[in-house]
Amino acid sequence: MKTLLLIGIGAGDPEHITVQAINALNRADVLFVLDKGQTTNDLVRLRLDICQRYIRAPGYRVVQVSDPQRDSSTPSYTEGVEHWHEQRAEVFARLVDEELADGEFGAFLLWGDPGLYDSTLRILDRVRAGGCDDFDYQVIPGISSxxxxxxxxxxxxxxxxxxxxxxxxxxxxxxxxxxxxxxxxxxxxxxxxxxxxxxxxxxxxxxxxxxxxxxxxxxxxxxxxxxxxxxxxxxxxxxxxxxxxxxxxx
The missing domain is CATH 3.30.950.10 (Tetrapyrrole methylase, C-terminal domain)
Structure with a gap:
């Protein structure tokens, strides 16, 4: 069974990360980093800085992938978000299928707390509903904004x-x-x-x-x-x- 770790990394201060989150990072074989484009490169850098600061276990891999952008021009906000979530679910399914081996742990580093205005849990429901269900996941709370x-x-x-x-x-x-x-x-x-x-x-x-x-x-x-x-x-x-x-x- 593959396992995903949804790790809340706080609102921006690397020192806000919890001991539970540090322990989870050190269990990860693969770290998934979603890149939202050139203007948010510093958000990617902060995630990588957190990994370098806290991960002591050798041999982990970082997989950086472009995050689909939500079309803000869609007349219906709800429909626009639904379409964006569908696109993200396709990316997540591919990551689980192609980048994570059976028995491995993959980690998503999520801003704030995974349970507060973050879409990852809903997207994983879509991934499972689409037939990619050979994984479990754990939620590690973080300090929210x-x-x-x-x-x-x-x-x-x-x-x-x-x-x-x-x-x-x-x-x-x-x-x-x-x-x-x-x-x-x-x-x-x-x-x-x-x-x-x-x-x-x-x-x-x-x-x-x-x-x-x-x-x-x-x-x-x-x-x-x-x-x-x-x-x-x-x-x-x-x-x-x-x-x-x-x-x-x-």
């Missing part, structure tokens, strides 16, 4: 006795503003709520040398965040950011 955001801003995500909600920019609405963590917001959805009495705790590239942190009244820092975000995206070619919105009583 949500946890890293709270730590870097030195805040608790919830108020006393209050719940939190984790959503995307696409799904953000006014009823969410008590304690809401927002991920995958490509269009600064928070800007629609500057008239609300809301604080924002925003972070980009959390845990890396490029980290940017901004916090304050949304009405006061909204434009600062938008400008910093756009400048960083143009400079690096990509951006990963997360933020907490919290309604205030004053």
């Amino acid at each position: 949500v946890q890293a955001l709270a730590a870097r801003h030195r805040i608790a995500l919830n108020g006393i006795g209050q719940p939190i909600r984790i959503t995307t920019g696409r799904r953000l609405h006014a009823g969410d503003l008590d304690n809401v963590v927002v991920m995958l917001d490509a269009h600064c959805a928070f800007a629609a709520y500057v008239a609300e009495n809301v604080d924002i705790y925003w972070g980009a590239y959390i845990g890396t040398a490029d980290e940017i942190l901004i916090a304050g009244k949304l009405a006061d820092v909204c434009e600062q965040i938008k400008q910093a975000r756009e400048a960083a995206r143009l400079r690096k070619g990509w951006i990963m950011d997360t933020y907490l919105l919290r309604r205030t009583s004053h």
Whole structure:
């Protein structure tokens, strides 16, 4: 039986990787690295740096493969994601079939935590449904950008006795503003709520040398965040950011 290890590697700081993740890396015979293109070469480098830093077992192989790109021009977001997942499932099935021998361990190094806004588990379901089912898999949790955001801003995500909600920019609405963590917001959805009495705790590239942190009244820092975000995206070619919105009583 082949075994896949889905290893959460944190939000960017190599020191966020857990002991369980280090042990899993040292069990891997093959490390699968998905390359999203020239603009995200530093994401590939960080994965390779983690391997060089923590893997002590000799003889592992690194297999780097191009990751299919989601077509953002598709009118239906859901259909676009479904098609992207189908393409990724084909890549994953080929990797399992051609690059992993029976009895070997293959590892995917996944940003943050495999259970939070990551598609790998769903894609493996597709791989199995497509007939490639001669493998098992294990999930090794990681520190998510949500946890890293709270730590870097030195805040608790919830108020006393209050719940939190984790959503995307696409799904953000006014009823969410008590304690809401927002991920995958490509269009600064928070800007629609500057008239609300809301604080924002925003972070980009959390845990890396490029980290940017901004916090304050949304009405006061909204434009600062938008400008910093756009400048960083143009400079690096990509951006990963997360933020907490919290309604205030004053």
